[in-house]
Amino acid sequence: MHDAAIARCLALSRQARAQQGGGPGTAMASSLADTLANLEAALEQLATHGVDAAELQPDAVLELDLAGYVKGWNSGAAHVFGYTAQEAVGQHVLFLYAPDDEDQTVAELFPRHAKGYADVRRRKKSGEVAWLRLANAELQNDRAEVVGMLVMFNLLDDPLSEADKVHLHARIIEDSDQGVLITDANERIVSINNAFTRITGYTPAEAIGQTPDLLRSGIHDAEFRVKVRAAMQGQGPWRGEIMGRRKNGELFPQSVTISVVRDQHGQISHTFSLFSDISVHKDAEARMQRMANYDALTGLPNLCLLSQLMGQALTEARRSREHGALLVVEISRIGAISDTLGHEIGNELLCEIGRLFRLSLREADVLAKLDGNRFAVALLHIEKREHAAIVAQKLMASLEAPIVIDGHRLQVGAHVGITVYPEDGTETPALLRCADVATSKAGQSVESGFLFYSEEMNLRAKEHLRLESELRQALGNGELQLYYQPKVSLRTGRIMGAEALLRWRHPARGMVSPGVFIPVAEETGLILELGKWVLEEACRQLTAWREAGVQAPTIAVNLSGRQFDSQLPERLAELLERSGVLPEQLMLEITESLLVRGTENVIAIMNKLVAMGMALALDDFGTGYSSLAYLKKFPISTLKIDRSFVIGLPDEENDCAIARAIVTMARQLRQEIVAEGVETPEQMAFLRGLGCHQLQGFLFSQAVPAAEFEAMLREDRRLTVEMA
Incomplete structure (x- = not known):
């Protein structure tokens, strides 16, 4: 030492x-x-x-x-x-x-x-x-x-002098890969570095003296700008991502840190921003995201993304108690085509099948590519479980025509397994297993190309589709006919009109209830053909009565919401001219749900119909969206009290109060009032006492074929309307 x-x-x-x-x-x-x-x-x-x-x-x-x-x-x-x-x-x-x-x-x-x-x-x-x-x-x-x-x-001695530190820090800032932007207390740019110019395109001469708004993209909301402004005013550093705009107008994502410099008195003297162009990182992130969530061949969502979307839908379904379905579609003959013509042809074929499937689905439906020759379709919301079978049929129908790939006309088939949630499961893996089981069984079945996992649902869906097919045949086979239920005046007892009601006489099942086949027609779009047939048949019958010398009253025809479009007045005008029927001989009955669908458009259509001389009736009043606010806007001439409010008269206090309110409201609006479903003299007497104008129901007559209604008219059959 x-x-x-x-x-x-x-x-x-x-x-x-x-x-x-x-x-x-x-x-x-x-x-x-x-x-x-x-x-x-x-x-x-x-x-x-x-x-x-x-x-x-x-x-x-x-x-x-x-x-x-x-x-x-x-x-x-x-x-x-x-x-x-x-x-x-x-x-x-x-x-x-x-x-x-x-x-x-x-x-x-x-x-x-x-x-x-x-x-x-x-x-x-x-x-x-x-x-x-x-x-x-x-x-x-x-x-x-x-x-x-x-x-x-x-x-330890400081290795750098103050001058050396200043020089070193300046060199580091100037040579940094990060853009540096320094503003003074007035938010004017006083200094930038080389990276700023390289990233934004602005030279020092162009940037110094300007404000940071030079780079503003204009796509961020007010709340976002408030946070950035707070950082510039010294309320703490801010770090995040901002979309900036280069000198050439190109938008680019940047990672930014904003903070302030204070003087010896604690006042803000400068604000500095450090930023990096993260376009490359974003592009790489997007590519990684796409690789993780999309099928490389077809570009469709893969199992990973399908599971995410299904998970969100299942959570929402549990909360809202809605239904959805998952379909697994297995394409046949893909392996044989690939082995014969090459995998390139097989791959192009799969891409084209994906395109055809996408065209068959709604925007909200999810089409995914699973492994090999399997696709999946998630119907995240369906009104009825049977609708999944309609989608399955559409998918299979899209493959009926040969698909042309590189000059080859290729024919493939498909079988579809369907599982419904929440009945079959509430987790995506469980639903996929159920759909796979159903797909496998569908491939072994010769009856049809799709199968529900649930046997009960399978039977219901097949019955639904069978009914649709037979209803289409009924239109061409003359199985449909109109029955007429009279409307009777409560003042005179005479027939004042009739409602035309569609009936289906099935060759094997007999009379099929409208409550069974009308919903099927609405769901499949067949209601448009049925509605057209009903209008034409009503006009044909009115013409036949006129030629037979029978003075027929006004006939009311029910319209579906699907028929009520901007072309309806023109279609009716052409029909009336062709048949020789006068507009006042037809009354159009609509439901309340139509009144809240695009009010202005509906009013315009109604006004055209009334201008033609046709009358409008509001059917089943009180069961939908009834309110004076709606009624006073629409040119409705007749209100029909729904049978659900008539059945309890005159003993049920609530039914009496509702019927009284409807009649009072209609009379204030100067509208004709028709009560449906009147079956007893007591009901008739009560309604007559309220001031109701007409009744329709079994008390006078049920709906009858045209010949029987004609006989009533010839006999001038009347109802005894004296007070009970």
Whole structure:
């Protein structure tokens, strides 16, 4: 050990003892004296570990117990760290550690450093963080037991001058890959770096003096801009992604950090923004996302994305108690075609099948490509479970025609397995298993190309489709006919009109209830053909009665909402002209649900019909969206009280109140009132007493064929309407 180093340490010891003075010693002074007395032994111990004596001239010395608590603190420590001995003794040495120090060990307690010392960062009382060189040694008692640690710190000189720092920082900013934008207190750009010009296209001459709005894309909402503005006004740094605009007008995504610089008075002097062009990262992220969620061959969603979308739909279905379905479609003959014509042809064929399937589905339906020759279709919302079978038929029908690929006319088939949620399951994997089972069984069936997982649903769907097929045949086979239910005046008892009602006489089933086949017609779009047939048949019958010398009253025909479009007046005008029927001989009955669908368009159509001389009746009044607000807007001439409100008359208090309210409202609006479903004299008497104009029901007659209605007209059959 060098004598100079030892002499230096002894001098420090004597100086410290002199500073203690000759007065009565305190416990702290005694502790410090003990520490300094051990210093020579500690120096010798450090020297034995190869520490250069020239480095053992500490600027600060402190003593720790084995737990790391300060027991001794010399004046050098007070000078270096700014804490007095009274403030330091008793604290754990960790109070000197910087807040962001990630070292998991307490260096002061471990003397075996590779070099005999360690360079560390420690925090002063002022908050400044300084670099120091740390050397330490064990302290032993008379029995050679380790009782603590002697720790010495040397201040390390700052390797850079202030001028060097400024130059270095400026060079780093200028050469950074990140764009740097600095504005003054007036938000004017005062400095940019090379990366700013490279990323945005603006040179210093073009940018300096402007505001950051130079880069504004205009696509962010007000709330977003408020957050950025808050950061520029010193309310804390902001980090995030912003869409910027380059000089050439191109939009680009950027990762941005915005913060402020304050002067010695705490006022904001400058704002700086650091940003990076992350277009490449976004593009890579999008490619990764696409690879993870889409089939590489067809571009359709894959099983991963299908599972995500199904998961969201199942959560929503549980909350709203809605239904949905999952279909698995397996394409036949793909393997044979690929083996014969090559995999390229097979792949192109799969892509074309995906395109055909997409055209057969609604926008909201999800079409996904599973493995091999299998597709999946998620119907995230269906009104009726049987609708899934209609979709399955559409998918299979799209493959009926040969598909031309590279000059080859290729014919493929498909079988479809259908599972319905929540009945068959509430988790995507379970539903896929059910659909796979159904697909496999459908492939073994010769009856049809689709199969529900649930046997009950399978039977219902097949019955639904069978009914649709037979109804289409009924149109051409003359199985449909119109029956007429008279409307009778409650004042005179005479027939004032009739409602034309569609009936289906099935060759095997007999009479099929309209409650069975009308919903099927509505769901499949067949209602348009049926509605057209009903109008033409009603006009034909009116013509036949006229030619037979029968003076027929007004005939009411029910219209579906699907028929009520802008072309309806023109179609009716052409029909009336062709048949020779007068407009006042036809009344059109509509339902309340039509009134809330595109009000302005509906009113325009109604006004055209009324201008033609036709009357409009509102059927089943009180069961839908009834309100004066609607009724006063529409040129309705007749209100029909639904049979559900008539059945309880005159005994049910609620039915009486509703019927009275409807009649009162209709009379205020000067509308004719027809009560449906009147079956008893008591019901008739009550309605007549309210001021109801007409009744329709079994009390006078059920719906009858045209010949029977004609007989009623010839006989001038009447209803006895005297009060009961």
